[in-house]
Amino acid sequence: xxxxxxxxxxxxxxxxxxxxxxxxxxxxxxxxxxxxxxxxxxxxxxxxxxxxxxxxxxxxxxxxxxxxxxxxxxxxxxxxxxxxxxxxxxxxxxxxxxxxxxxxxxxxxxxxxxxxxxxxxxxxxxxxxxxxxxxxxxxxxxxxxxxxxxxxxxxxxxxxxxxxxxxxxxxxxxxxxxxxxxxxxxxxxxxxxxxxxxxxxxxxxxxxxxxxxxxxxxxxxxxxxxxxxxxxxxxxxxxxxxxxxxxxxxxxxxxxxxxxxxxxxxxxxxxxxxxxxxxxxxxxxxxxxxxxxxxxxxxxxxxxxxxxxxxx
Amino acid sequence: xxxxxxxxxxxxxxxxxxxxxxxxxxxxxxxxxxxxxxxxxxxxxxxxxxxxxxxxxxxxxxxxxxxxxxxxxxxxxxxxxxxxxxxxxxxxxxxxxxxxxxxxxxxxxxxxxxxxxxxxxxxxxxxxxxxxxxxxxxxxxxxxxxxxxxxxxxxxxxxxxxxxxxxxxxxxxxxxxxxxxxxxxxxxxxxxxxxxxxxxxxxxxxxxxxxxxxxxxxxxxxxxxxxxxxxxxxxxxxxxxxxxxxxxxxxxxxxxxxxxxxxxxxxxxxxxxxxxxxxxxxxxxxxxxxxxxxxxxxxxxxxxxxxxxxxxxxxxxxxxxxxxxxxxxxxxxxxxxxxxxxxxxxxxxxxxxxxxxxxxxxxxxxxxxxxxxxxxxxxxxxxxxxxxxxxxxxxxxxxxxxxxxxxxxxxxxxxxxxxxxxxxxxxxxxxxxxxxxxxxxxxxxxxxxxxxxxxxxxxxxxxxxxxxxxxxxxxxxxxxxxxxxxxxxxxxxxxxxxxxxxxxxxxxxxxxxxxxxxxxxxxxxxxxxxxxxxxxxxxxxxxxxxxxxxxxxxxxx
Numbered sequence: 010x011x012x013x014x015x016x017x018x019x020x021x022x023x024x025x026x027x028x029x030x031x032x033x034x035x036x037x038x039x040x041x042x043x044x045x046x047x048x049x050x051x052x053x054x055x056x057x058x059x060x061x062x063x064x065x066x067x068x069x070x071x072x073x074x075x076x077x078x079x080x081x082x083x084x085x086x087x088x089x090x091x092x093x094x095x096x097x098x099x100x101x102x103x104x105x106x107x108x109x110x111x112x113x114x115x116x117x118x119x120x121x122x123x124x125x126x127x128x129x130x131x132x133x134x135x136x137x138x139x140x141x142x143x144x145x146x147x148x149x150x151x152x153x154x155x156x157x158x159x160x161x162x163x164x165x166x167x168x169x170x171x172x173x174x175x176x177x178x179x180x181x182x183x184x185x186x187x188x189x190x191x192x193x194x195x196x197x198x199x200x201x202x203x204x205x206x207x208x209x210x211x212x213x214x215x216x217x218x219x220x221x222x223x224x225x226x227x228x229x230x231x232x233x234x235x236x237x238x239x240x241x242x243x244x245x246x247x248x249x250x251x252x253x254x255x256x257x258x259x260x261x262x263x264x265x266x267x268x269x270x271x272x273x274x275x276x277x278x279x280x281x282x283x284x285x286x287x288x289x290x291x292x293x294x295x296x297x298x299x300x301x302x303x304x305x306x307x308x309x310x311x312x313x314x315x316x317x318x319x320x321x
Numbered sequence: 322x323x324x325x326x327x328x329x330x331x332x333x334x335x336x337x338x339x340x341x342x343x344x345x346x347x348x349x350x351x352x353x354x355x356x357x358x359x360x361x362x363x364x365x366x367x368x369x370x371x372x373x374x375x376x377x378x379x380x381x382x383x384x385x386x387x388x389x390x391x392x393x394x395x396x397x398x399x400x401x402x403x404x405x406x407x408x409x410x411x412x413x414x415x416x417x418x419x420x421x422x423x424x425x426x427x428x429x430x431x432x433x434x435x436x437x438x439x440x441x442x443x444x445x446x447x448x449x450x451x452x453x454x455x456x457x458x459x460x461x462x463x464x465x466x467x468x469x470x471x472x473x474x475x476x477x478x479x480x481x482x483x484x485x486x487x488x489x490x491x492x493x494x495x496x497x498x499x500x501x502x503x504x505x506x507x508x509x510x511x512x513x514x515x516x517x518x519x520x521x522x523x524x525x526x527x528x529x530x531x532x533x534x535x536x537x538x539x540x541x542x543x544x545x546x547x548x549x550x551x552x553x554x555x556x557x558x559x560x561x562x563x564x565x566x567x568x569x570x571x572x573x574x575x576x577x578x579x580x581x582x583x584x585x586x587x588x589x590x591x592x593x594x595x596x597x598x599x600x601x602x603x604x605x606x607x608x609x610x611x612x613x614x615x616x617x618x619x620x621x622x623x624x625x626x627x628x629x630x631x632x633x634x635x636x637x638x639x640x641x642x643x644x645x646x647x648x649x650x651x652x653x654x655x656x657x658x659x660x661x662x663x664x665x666x667x668x669x670x671x672x673x674x675x676x677x678x679x680x681x682x683x684x685x686x687x688x689x690x691x692x693x694x695x696x697x698x699x700x701x702x703x704x705x706x707x708x709x710x711x712x713x714x715x716x717x718x719x720x721x722x723x724x725x726x727x728x729x730x731x732x733x734x735x736x737x738x739x740x741x742x743x744x745x746x747x748x749x750x751x752x753x754x755x756x757x758x759x760x761x762x763x764x765x766x767x768x769x770x771x772x773x774x775x776x777x778x779x780x781x782x783x784x785x786x787x788x789x790x791x792x793x794x795x796x797x798x799x800x801x802x803x804x805x806x807x808x809x810x811x812x813x814x815x816x817x818x819x820x821x822x823x824x825x826x827x828x829x830x831x832x833x834x835x836x837x838x839x840x841x842x843x844x845x846x847x848x849x850x851x852x853x854x855x856x857x858x859x860x861x862x863x864x865x866x867x868x869x870x871x872x873x874x875x876x877x878x
Binding site: 013014015016017018027028031032035038039042043046047049050053054057058059060061062063064065066067068070074075078079082083086087089090092093094096097098100101116149150151153155157158160161162163164166167168169171184186187188189190191192193194195196197199276293294 | 391396397400467469471473475476479480481563564565567570571604605606607609610611612613635636637640643644647648651652654655658659661662663665666668669670671672673674675683686687690691694695697698700701702703704706707709710711771774775776778779780781782783784785787789790829859860861862
């Protein structure tokens with residue numbers, strides 16, 4: 010991280026130059042109107058400064074003028090809205106092939122877990138040129154995962170997953186900040202993002218990988234907590250569940266994503282699968298954030314095992 | 322003080338023999354007064370104390386931030402400082418400021434009434450405000466609170482180890498003061514206008530008070546309920562916001578911003594009302610586009626209720642929800658732009674005098690324009706994702722609230738000071754401190770826009786070294802700004818004894834408040850005036866009498 014004085018942040022993700030372009034457009038509009046008002050006030054104040062006590066003549070309101078300074082700003086904001094909306098939709102749609110990394114925020118650190126089980130604290134190593142999707146949750150209060158050089162930020166909430174994606178373009182080290190005030194050491198809940206060339210990244214990842222993947226650890230939990238008793242035969246099967254469309258008892262359909270799986274573990278009565286009784290106990294408060302993440306990793310690993318086809 | 326500059330040919334050289342100020346000198350005569358003018362003064366004194374308290378917190382914060390390391394105070398202390406700064410400045414200064422002081426003092430005078438509709442309720446509002454304020458100050462003395470003024474859950478409802486319950490109790494109580502003031506203003510405006518004072522003859526300050534009162538009445542109860550729910554979760558452990566108890570933390574944000582966004586307009590609409598009075602008086606011109614300025618206040622009041630979700634673009638609300646709020650936020654910018662253009666156009670062919678209140682008015686237009694335009698960055702979701710919760714936000718809302726609301730409050734103090742006290746402020750000191758505040762303000766807050774885009778998060782008490790240069794500029798600016806606020810306190814107090822005697826209308830302004838003596842008699846008008854002309858009819862003004870013939874029975878000096 011270069012610590013020198015600067016007036017503009019580095020651009021290190023695919024989205025950053027696009028955000029900056031819109032930013033420059035807005036800066037230009039702001040500068041134009043500020044200057045316009047400033048010049049108008051200074052000019053008028055000097056041109057019509059009080060020279061006598063005589064009252065100045067009346068001026069009539071001009072409807073054309075009123076309408077034009079209502080409609081023209083409206084049109085300009087419409088352009089801004091359209092531009093920003095297109096960009097935001099792009100920013101909120103992660104590419105399908107993104108590599109998925111789990112992030113858990115807690116007072117006052119970031120815990121990161123790679124798909125192969127490699128774990129980091131307050132550091133995130135990623136390869137350049139490959140979309141990365143972070144699946145994030147908090148163990149306590151609300152935090153916010155903010156990488157200024159990537160122009161991305163997303164709140165990290167307790168009790169649910171939120172996600173964020175980016176694709177780094179330049180190797181280097183960048184700031185990671187917690188942007189949502191979270192208590193005493195909020196300003197120390199920082200870290201660094203290390204962007205590496207793909208080959209270097211693979212080497213790094215292999216070097217820190219543990220013996221067991223999160224999915225393997227999840228499988229053990231699945232047995233320990235007795236999930237197999239029902240989800241082996243009597244209950245809805247887990248094979249191929251992730252990513253499939255599930256029909257619910259109330260007639261609606263829902264895609265089985267991470268958020269759905271989390272909810273169905275901690276509060277199973279919220280969405281009951283059609284054709285089953287709501288008899289599963291709630292695991293609210295009984296599983297740690299890490300355990301939930303691993304159980305979900307296990308369920309996700311069953312997608313490929315079963316060919317990824319839908320179940321009831 | 323050179324009186325020829327203000328050009329008042331008939332200004333009497335003596336104070337009126339009796340006025341609202343001479344109507345009893347005991348403490349009791351002030352603490353039990355039902356006179357809207359005395360209640361306005363009570364508010365002014367208490368607001369000044371709270372402003373100083375919030376200001377001291379800000380100065381300590383800026384000192385801490387002069388270096389990247391956290392070295393002046395502890396992290397917990399810093400967190401308490403920005404919390405008390407926010408809570409005091411917003412709930413105890415900005416929200417009441419112009420309505421409670423100048424709304425109270427001027428609303429009856431401007432519409433030709435003898436008092437507000439409910440004088441006792443008005444006094445009760447001040448006591449509720451003081452009770453809320455004292456509870457809040459008690460919290461500060463008793464160890465402080467560290468949630469930020471936003472009280473985000475589940476931090477506030479479960480994790481914080483500070484006096485959250487007492488703080489929300491203080492704000493809860495002070496909120497009722499707002500609600501009652503709002504109620505009083507609405508009914509007064511409807512029922513107490515003098516004969517001939519039709520809706521479209523009202524000064525725009527009255528329109529803006531009316532719009533503000535609507536928001537106070539409709540939004541404040543939501544804040545009260547929300548904060549009460551935080552208290553309930555904290556005390557009884559009922560799961561409302563904390564997901565570990567089955568609650569929803571985002572629900573809190575929706576409820577909180579449903580009040581707190583309109584609250585921004587509670588702070589800025591009155592400032593806009595003041596602006597319309599200042600710009601017309603010091604250019605001696607009727608306002609350009611009266612109806613457009615009046616209705617833009619109402620448009621802001623209505624649209625302001627529909628944009629709260631723009632505080633939550635990265636909170637995890639739905640993408641399309643975010644886009645809806647983005648569109649509405651762009652829309653709310655339009656009426657503000659309309660006002661700025663109309664104030665500027667009012668200058669055209671006017672007779673412009675650059676006295677202190679006008680300098681504040683120009684300062685307001687400039688700073689509010691920057692504050693408003695930077696709001697467009699935040700309405701653009703794609704940019705907001707990057708700058709939200711950074712110093713960009715801090716800069717933006719200080720441009721609106723300090724650059725807008727406080728500049729207008731200072732302008733109002735100087736403009737109506739002769740009406741409040743019967744004496745003039747010293748003009749050259751006034752101009753000097755107006756310029757000092759403008760310069761200090763920009764030096765404090767402009768670097769924060771750059772810091773924010775660089776990525777420095779708000780509420781950080783230690784920060785990365787590359788942010789230091791801009792932070793030092795900001796801290797230096799804050800010192801100048803602080804001095805700029807101390808000066809008026811000194812010379813205004815001085816003027817109470819030594820200021821030139823003002824006379825009823827030192828600025829030759831239109832408006833019924835200028836037709837009565839300065840300071841006004843207890844019952845405002847000897848006879849209720851009859852209004853025969855629109856507001857700001859400067860072109861009709863008779864140079865000899867300043868239009869005073871419209872008021873029958875007024876005591877001539």
